[in-house]
Amino acid sequence: MENIYKPELVEILDVIDETPDIITFKLKFKDPEYHKEFNFLAGQFAEYSVFGEGECTFCIASSPTRPDFLECSFKAAGKVTNAMRRLQTGDTMGLRGPYGNYFPVEEMKGKSVVFIAGGIGLAPVRCVIWNVLDLRDQFKDVTIVYGARSVADLVYKRELEEWKQMPSVKTVVTVDPGGETPDWNGEIGFVPSIVEKVAPNAENTVAVICGPPIMIKYTMPVLEKLGFKEENVITTLENRMKCGVGKCGRCNVGNVYVCKDGPVFTYKQLKELPEEY
């Protein structure tokens, strides 16, 4: 009998502390054949298990262009994520996926891309960022605007530095007023106003945005003012999920199953849905 709820086993190769409560796991399937055949696209998610604790949903935070291992970054928020926090290199977890739809990276080729992220919202966006940067010559301008509450809350710090060093990428990192340290040399201000200041050109450009609802709410009018059309602004939803495969009835927004028809939506699509996310 085919068992769609049974995960594959993965081994934790590395544990990286991003912030006091966000951790990144580097994972590899225990079965090398399975690992070789595992394909996914930027924006898809998976169900991760700690046996005896349960399952939870995270995006795959690494890029499909780097298939040697998978990464997920998670915030210790509840039962399973706190159990994950206690795991170490060499421990075994379960993973099933990839599930859901993906960012239209193919359609973004030949265009400019603006990435806007807040807090742990950089996780799903980072997947597309590396996807785009690994194929850099197929895209026009690349801009990254990332913000967190404080310097300590910035995730992927080493990569933020790496992106800043790349001449082909414009990277702007900001922290909320009061969140800076004495030696902070980035921007100070909320993401929406920094986007306004950076003022990316909307011409032939796709914006990928992910972060807390409040950040998205105030960034949207800025993007509109800059001339971005709703169909060119793409985000990803985080409705609570259990099965990930369109069965358990938990993730729906109107007649859309976020786990199957999403989690990636354009702003235009979201506007047509009831506000239940």
Add this chain to the structure above:
Amino acid sequence: MQAMKQFITTDEKLRQLVHALSKNAWNIISAGKEGTNFIYINDGKDLVINADSKPTKLSAKEFFFPKTEPLFFYKKNHDGVDLLDPKDVLRKTVLFGVKPCDAAAVPVMGKVFNWDYKDEFFNRRVEQTVIIGMACSYSDVYCFCTSTGLSPESSKGSDVFLKPAQNSSYIAEAVTPKGEAFVVEFSSFFDAANENDVKLLLNSPKGPEKKFDANQVKQWLDGHFEDPLWNEVGETCLGCAQCAFTCPTCHCFDIVDESCGYNCGRRVKNWDGCQFGLFTKHASGHNPRGHQPERYRQRISHKFKYYQDKFGEILCTGCGRCTRGCPVGIDIAEIAQEINKRNSVLV
């Protein structure tokens, strides 16, 4: 006459059939006595075949979608974890006395369990089970099957369908190939029905009095996600989810781990309900359906709109259980009637 294969059997023969099934190691499940639940039986005298009886408290869905179903077992060892599929061998099962509103729910639920990924836990139970449906001559103020496209004589979802005839006999239709194979396998309990036999059929039951127009309900729902009605009907709901647990078509579930000690345990699927406040709550604390009226809107919309948009079926068979058991008297059919009224005012 339809081309449907028709047979005649009797109360006595059905009881003997139970005996034969039992000898052949079938799982035999019968509707329980008035107002109780389905029961496992081994003896023909325990069979309840009564077209007049009130629907069981719980629907028949638990035989396809159990309250708790193990998905796999895990065992931790030195260098990792072993995962084992559930090894239970399902016995061939027969369900007697299933009402049209319960039987029809099986193919309706089958849509969501098969629209893309296939839930074989559900499918294998359906495959192993012969559903013997029976025409229903009960009706009370709660049921409304005729408003959901069904009737007291609808054989949707049944493999074999019985209609009461005179002298404690029944006309049995083999509705599906599985039902036909069953009748053939146990042919000593079913005789081919001739025209005279069919004349013995009792009058068709008149069906429930409660009625509404489900198409119009859908039309209204298409345009009224925001509406004062939701506060009016949802405010008194306690969020107990009795309605979901007794419903033959509600299929939401949770997935949780149950450990026995540190080293081993199992992952199970449990019934869940969209009326619970935590159902959609994010880890951040944000809740897309944070208030009961929003959750009640989800229940009605899923039943009469979303499921139709997605799968072309109404997610309700009109069994009336949700209303019959609601501790605060929320009546789904009255809400549908109210929606009909509002629709006609608008037109």
